[in-house]
Amino acid sequence: MARYFQTKDYERTVPVSMKLLKFLWGMSQPMRLYMWVALVVMLLATGFDLIRPYLMKVAIDSHMQTGNIEGLAQLAALYAASIGATAMFSYIQTVLLQYIGQTIILGARQKIFRHLLYRPYAELEGQPVGRMVTRVTNDTDALKELYTDVIVSFASNILTLIGIMLVMLALDWRLALVSYAMLPLMVASTLLYQRYARLAYRLVREKTALVNSFVQENLNGAPIVKAFARFQITGEEFRKLSDQYLAAGLKEMRTFAIFRPLVDLIYTLAVAMVLWLGGWDGKTGLEIGVLVAFLRYVEKFFWPIRDLAEKFGSLQSALAAAERVYDLLAEEPSPEMTPCTEPLGTFRGSVSFEDVWFAYQNEDWVLRGVTINIEPGEFAGVVGLSGSGKTTLVNLLLRFYEPQRGVIRLDGIDIRDLPLPVIRRKVGVVFQDVHLFQGSIADNISLYHQEISRSSVESASRIASLHATVAQMPQGYDTLIGYQGALLSAGQRQLLSLARALASQPDILVLDEATSNIDSQTEQHVQEALAAISEQRTILAVAHRLSTIQQADKIFVMSRGRVAEAGRHADLLAKRGLYFRLYSSQ
Numbered sequence: 048m049a050r051y052f053q054t055k056d057y058e059r060t061v062p063v064s065m066k067l068l069k070f071l072w073g074m075s076q077p078m079r080l081y082m083w084v085a086l087v088v089m090l091l092a093t094g095f096d097l098i099r100p101y102l103m104k105v106a107i108d109s110h111m112q113t114g115n116i117e118g119l120a121q122l123a124a125l126y127a128a129s130i131g132a133t134a135m136f137s138y139i140q141t142v143l144l145q146y147i148g149q150t151i152i153l154g155a156r157q158k159i160f161r162h163l164l165y166r167p168y169a170e171l172e173g174q175p176v177g178r179m180v181t182r183v184t185n186d187t188d189a190l191k192e193l194y195t196d197v198i199v200s201f202a203s204n205i206l207t208l209i210g211i212m213l214v215m216l217a218l219d220w221r222l223a224l225v226s227y228a229m230l231p232l233m234v235a236s237t238l239l240y241q242r243y244a245r246l247a248y249r250l251v252r253e254k255t256a257l258v259n260s261f262v263q264e265n266l267n268g269a270p271i272v273k274a275f276a277r278f279q280i281t282g283e284e285f286r287k288l289s290d291q292y293l294a295a296g297l298k299e300m301r302t303f304a305i306f307r308p309l310v311d312l313i314y315t316l317a318v319a320m321v322l323w324l325g326g327w328d329g330k331t332g333l334e335i336g337v338l339v340a341f342l343r344y345v346e347k348f349f350w351p352i353r354d355l356a357e358k359f360g361s362l363q364s365a366l367a368a369a370e371r372v373y374d375l376l377a378e379e380p381s382p383e384m385t386p387c388t389e390p391l392g393t394f395r396g397s398v399s400f401e402d403v404w405f406a407y408q409n410e411d412w413v414l415r416g417v418t419i420n421i422e423p424g425e426f427a428g429v430v431g432l433s434g435s436g437k438t439t440l441v442n443l444l445l446r447f448y449e450p451q452r453g454v455i456r457l458d459g460i461d462i463r464d465l466p467l468p469v470i471r472r473k474v475g476v477v478f479q480d481v482h483l484f485q486g487s488i489a490d491n492i493s494l495y496h497q498e499i500s501r502s503s504v505e506s507a508s509r510i511a512s513l514h515a516t517v518a519q520m521p522q523g524y525d526t527l528i529g530y531q532g533a534l535l536s537a538g539q540r541q542l543l544s545l546a547r548a549l550a551s552q553p554d555i556l557v558l559d560e561a562t563s564n565i566d567s568q569t570e571q572h573v574q575e576a577l578a579a580i581s582e583q584r585t586i587l588a589v590a591h592r593l594s595t596i597q598q599a600d601k602i603f604v605m606s607r608g609r610v611a612e613a614g615r616h617a618d619l620l621a622k623r624g625l626y627f628r629l630y631s632s633q
């Protein structure tokens with residue numbers, strides 16, 4: 048059975064640390080009063096349920112045997128009332144518990160999502176999106192169960208169990224002791240069940256996350272799947288994952304399926320023992336009503352135990368989810384979490400890299416002592432072969448990563464001393480890969496910033512040479528652009544992304560291959576517009592197409608992480624070095 052679950056990871060039990068309990072207890076804080084009320088309601092529902100076998104005993108022993116029809120009718124009414132009360136309290140209990148769970152988890156889900164967004168860029172970049180989706184959705188759902196299904200019902204089950212044991216003792220202590228004799232058997236099978244149920248459940252969750260990631264990745268990359276006719280391979284890979292998911296699900300089901308009949312078997316044993324002892328005792332005068340009531344209590348006696356065992360599985364999975372959520376939220380907040388209290392002053396716009404060394408991993412240096420100086424209002428170009436480190440410069444300037452050595456300064460201030468929100472607001476960037484959100488053109492330019500008015504959106508769009516295209520659209524700036532801007536051409540998407548960077552009127556504009564998909568005529572317009580605005584702001588443009596940066600005040604030529612050459616277009620051509628070769632090859 049030990050090899051039943053192969054994955055070692057899942058053989059780990061969740062340590063219920065004080066920290067975790069404190070975290071869970073803390074999350075329930077706003078709902079605590081409701082939880083107490085739910086416990087009372089639950090006990091009332093169970094109490095009305097438990098009273099019925101006793102009413103039956105009274106009916107048989109006191110009324111049927113004496114022929115007291117009136118008493119019997121009264122009892123029948125009481126019996127019916129208790130059924131009604133149980134139903135009513137059960138309903139209230141369900142609604143209340145769901146309300147508690149949903150409310151707690153509403154807050155938790157928002158916290159997790161915000162936290163993920165604020166994680167450092169380097170960390171997010173390496174994560175499969177599907178796994179993060181699972182954290183925000185599935186894990187919070189599992190956590191919800193803790194509040195809807197586990198905590199309160201645990202307390203209620205334990206109290207109910209004690210209640211039943213006491214009632215059984217009061218009815219007939221010998222029969223009670225016989226029933227209790229089944230407890231060790233029950234505990235043993237419960238423990239065994241818990242062990243395998245927990246492993247099975249974790250396996251299912253892990254496979255769920257894998258399936259989610261796979262579906263997400265392949266649907267995002269649908270054009271590649273189609274263009275490279277990867278239907279069959281992708282289908283087969285998904286089939287393998289689904290098979291693993293199915294196998295995990297079936298393991299979980301088998302574990303579950305064994306447990307219930309096992310409990311029934313133990314229960315039947317208990318009934319047989321009670322009947323045997325009751326029958327034997329019957330000769331010495333055990334009232335039939337007591338026996339009937341006792342048998343009902345024995346049945347109910349096993350309910351909370353079975354429920355506890357089953358809920359223990361939920362408890363474990365919820366704890367596993369809680370642990371992941373706790374670990375996630377306990378991570379050091381990224382500097383972006385710290386709200387910016389300083390007023391956003393204006394940069395004059397100088398940018399400098401001073402002997403900057405950077406490696407994404409270990410000692411694989413991508414930048415090797417880069418020194419760049421850009422004066423306020425200058426238009427600087429960065430060129431170089433693919434992989435020479437141009438985009439990395441942009442990533443460092445935005446503090447997506449920190450350099451291992453050297454300093455980057457904005458207006459002479461080390462950017463590590465500048466609050467991130469300040470940098471992000473003052474440096475506008477157009478990325479190589481354009482990402483557009485669902486919504487209209489205007490929404491995508493303003494990114495829902497209230498302070499960016501429709502007229503700012505329009506003027507940014509004019510500078511980006513997008514206005515004429517938008518003006519022709521029936522809904523103008525309110526035109527919906529579809530999922531990831533599917534309804535726009537690649538060039539239009541780039542122009543939109545440029546307009547977005549311009550709309551916030553940054554002091555420093557960074558363009559990473561911002562015009563690579565645009566025709567030369569439109570590019571010419573963009574160049575002129577940029578030249579006009581570059582009088583008030585600094586522009587740093589990374590480009591493959593050298594025509595883009597010919598007018599630049601300075602051009603830096605990158606080669607293998609170093610600045611190999613720097614100067615104006617004409618001077619660099621005259622040098623007949625790397626820039627000349629790049630230029631000649633275009």
Ligand SMILES: Nc1ncnc2c1ncn2[C@@H]1O[C@H](COP(=O)(O)OP(=O)(O)OP(=O)(O)O)[C@@H](O)[C@H]1O
Nearest residue numbers: 172407408413431432433434435436437438439440
């Ligand atoms: N997130 C990352 N993790 C690890 N290595 C990376 C990462 N991003 C880039 N690199 C590596 O860093 C080097 C420089 O990449 P960078 O994107 O800065 O080049 P580039 O000059 O902008 O190239 P291109 O012109 O193709 O955009 C490359 O060798 C690349 O493999």
